[in-house]
Amino acid sequence: MSQHLFLPLVIFVISPIPGAFQDSALSPTEEPEDLDCGRPEPSARIMGGSDAQPGAWPWQVSLHQGGGHICGGSLIAPSWVLSAAHCFVSNGTLEQASEWSVLLGVHSQDGPLDGAHVRSVAAILVPDNYSKVELGADLALLRLTSPAKLSPTVRPICLPRASHRFAHGTACWATGWGDLQEEDPLPLPWVLQEVELRLLGEAACQCLYSRPGPFNLTFQLLPGMLCAGYAEGRRDTCQGDSGGPLVCKEGGRWFQAGITSFGFGCGRRNRPGVFTAVGPYETWIREQVMGSEPGPAFPNQPQESQTGPWESREENCTIALPECGKAPRPGVWPWEAQVIMPGSRPCHGTLVSESWVLAPASCFLDSITSDNPPRDLDAWRVLLPSRTRSERVSRFVPHENATWDDASDLALLQLRAPVNLSAAPRAVCLPYPEHYFLPGSRCRLALWGRGEPALDPSAQLEAELLGGWWCHCLYGHQGASVPPPGHPPHRLCPYYQEEEEEAGRCWNDSRWSLMCLEEGTWFLAGIGDVSSGCLRPRAFSPVQTHSPWISHVTRGAYLEDQLAWDWGPEGEETETQTCPPHTEHGVPIATIVSILTPRLCHCLYQGILPPGTLCVLYAEGQEDRCEVTSAPPLLCQTEGGFWVLMGMAVRGSQELFAAIGPEEAWISQTVAEAHFLPPSGSPYWPPAGSDLCPPDMAGASGSPQAAALILLLLTPLIQD
Structure with a gap:
């Protein structure tokens, strides 16, 4: 069971609510003795597991609205149930009690309700100072229309006094x-x-929440809030658990320490669950149930529990670090997995947990043509780094869309026995759906599928990510909205340090996955299609779209929160952007530029130009019409009136464009219907003349002297 409320992307810095918490004025002698609490019938529980045994938690109730489970609650007296206020308050309005019912004594909600019974709700009470969950006071009392029938599976929980202290x-x-x-x-x-x-x-909880984590949020805890969980995450409450009890055993009785309230996701690192502490609300609870017989029980705290280890405000705070994505050096991947099947080449995948390997489903096409498991699964083996023996496979789970959607070409293979991840091998980190890989992120390519290693084993296949605008508009539609940070991208586009042909390398007919680095941690960011010959892939399908599916199947894959949050000055990355619109004639709005000769381009940007780069100069007054971050296409009109796509802006530059011509082979194979002009349709360049650059030209593209010379050597290509 791992939280219940997914908070919006805001930073909460909140002041305490005055007057919300008071110690009870009642003395121990006024405690009713006629209601036994916190003592379930003897029942073995699956410790460390997930399914509870019948009768183990007889105070747990299910709150139904519209015929289905919405929230949890706890029976505190025959006629009273304790839950969370946010289950019943919507847009500041308290919902009608008649819409709710309470199911008591239930274990499985899809089967015979032996010993269970239902009660209607007569009234719902919430504190006057409750407004929204993150401001505290998140508790509610439900008065039943008739008392519950107490039995071995229906019993009340004990409540702590305001002075009660649970040891940290x-x-x-x-x-x-x-x-x-x-x-x-x-x-x-x-x-x-x-x-x-x-x-x-x-103090420990506030320390964790003071460090930016999931969603780049911090949070200020308020009086009356209680934290429970683990810095490393992975165990937690989740959506639908709201209102349920957090109980602790003392002196042979179970006390309800907290009410499940909210969290930042479920089981995320350094984000423990936040509960409403029950003790501080003793006075409020007593006032609401006054006159009920019997009422809730507030037993005295056992003496031995009052001398527990108390926490100092200056206690040490241990921040949990990611348990995945650590590699000794780039290109040496301790999560690399090879799936060996009889009669076929190895299929390269990646280890995502102690027991699961992710790989392309296309490696196993013969095995996913039906719902039946592969016949030869016993013969499959998985090779992992630093393992002297191969691992056997016990289960094969293809993605439901694997056979027709290239972006879903994924399958999960369960190992027969889990592996120890304390050293090599290790699991790679997977991104949550809202993960945003920043433009400029340092990435590498890793083998994926049945490709062969590069001929040059020393090559590290470096890349960095281009901005989402450039990538989306290149592979998307004109006028379409670009997915903002926090929304899964349609594609991830890398920019490479050098081209294979220039370096004399070839990567064969391989597929690649994209590994991206954040704060020293590697993420499996994307998967690519089969590339064209020696060319590297230009776009990858994002893995984060499939993270929920991977997490659902594996129940243990290492999903990790975003670690880098530098979105640039004034948050321009978060602004809504669209691809360029068209004119009424269907032609993109143009900005007039002229292309420089290769010699002059080299002189202006000497030593910093990748091969195949075009340089342009804007007509007077036109430069401001081109968005720096938009990566516009460079279009030229031939004498025959045809418009030709000459290049795409290099990483958002206004003056530098990556030439399209050298990519003809890759584009033709990827987009068979693409049309290329014959060589005679290309622009004519005047003779380059001397190889020497004019004096003071190198790097002086912005100077008046350079501009004057440029005008003499230009070849105009774009016209009104």
């Missing part, structure tokens, strides 16, 4: 029918789940 580090338990992990609902038969969580002190 105490092992407690959260229960509910919520999602197993983000975007992964609890499957049939909807059995009650349990998870062990450790209580975190206020």
Whole structure:
């Protein structure tokens, strides 16, 4: 069971709410003795597992609206249920009690409800100062229309007094029918789940939340909030668990320490779950249930629990680091996996958890033509780094769209026995759907599928990512909106340090995956199609689109939050952008430029130009019409009136363009219907003359002297 509420992308810095918490004025002698609490019938639980045993948590209830489970709750007295306010308040309005019902004594919500029964809700009460979940006071009381029938599977939980102190580090338990992990609902038969969580002190929890983490957020804890979980994440409550109890055992009784309230995702690193602490609300609870017989029980805290280890405000704070994506050096991937099948070449994939390998489904096309498992699965083997023996495969799960969608060409293979990831091999990190790989991110190519290694083993295949605008508009549609940060991109486009032909290298007919580095951690960012001969792929399908599927199947893959957040000054990366619009005649809006001769281009940008780069000069007053970040295409009109795509802007530059001509072979193979002009249709360049650059020309593209000389050597190519 891993949180319940997915917070928006904002930074919360909140002041405490005055007057919300008071110690109870009631003395221990006023405690009712006629209600036993916190004592379930003897029942073995699956410790460390997920399915709870029937009767293990007899105070757990399910709150239904519209015929289905919405939130959890706990029985605190025969006529009262404790839950979370945010389950019942929508847009500042408290929902009608008549719309809700309470299911008690249920274990599986899809089967015979033996010993279970339903009660309608007569009233829903929330604190006057509750407004929204992140401001605290997130608790609610539900009064039942008739008392619950107490039995071995229906019993109340004990509540702590305002003076009650739970020792930090105490092992407690959260229960509910919520999602197993983000975007992964609890499957049939909807059995009650349990998870062990450790209580975190206020200082330790605030330390974790003061460090930017998922969504680049920090958060200020308020009085009355309680944290439970682990810095390393991976165990947590999740959507649908809201309102359920967090209980701790003391002196043979179970006390409800907290109410499941909210979190930043589910089980994410350095983001423990946030619960409403029950103790500070003793007075409010007593006031609301006054007159009920019997009412909730607030037993005295056992003496031995009052001398536990108290936390200092100056305690050490341990920030958990990613457990995935660590490589000794680029190109040496400890997650590299080779799947060996009889009679075929090895298929290259990557280790994503202790027990699962991700690889292209196209490697196994013969095995995914039906729903039946591969007949020869017992003969498959997986080779992993630093493992002296091969691993056997126990399960094969292709993506449901693998046979017709190249972007979904994925399959997962489960190893028969998990491997130890304390050294090599290690798992690669996978991005969450909202991950945003920043333009300029340092990336490398890694083998993917049945390709062969490069002829030059020393090549590191370096690349860096281009901006989302350039990539999306090149492979998308004119006028389409560019996916902003936080939304899965359609493509990832790398820019390479050098071209293979220039370096005398060839990468064979291989497929590649794209590994990108953030803060010393490697992510599997994208997967590419089969490339054209020796050329590297120009676009990759993002893996993050499939992270929920990978997480659902593996229940243990290492999804990691974004680690780099430098979106540039004033957040221009977050602004909504679109691809260039068309005129009424269908021609993109043009800015007049002229292309420089190769010699003059070289002189102006000596030593910094990749091969095949074109340089342009703008007509007077036209430069401001070209967006620096837009990476516009360079179009030229021939004498015959045809428009030719000559180049694409280099990394958003206004003056430098990557020539399209050298990519003819790759484009022709990728887009068979593309039309190329014969050589005679290309621009005519005047003789270059001397190889020497004019005095003071190198690097002086912005100077008046350079501009004057340029005008004498230009070949005009774009006209009104």
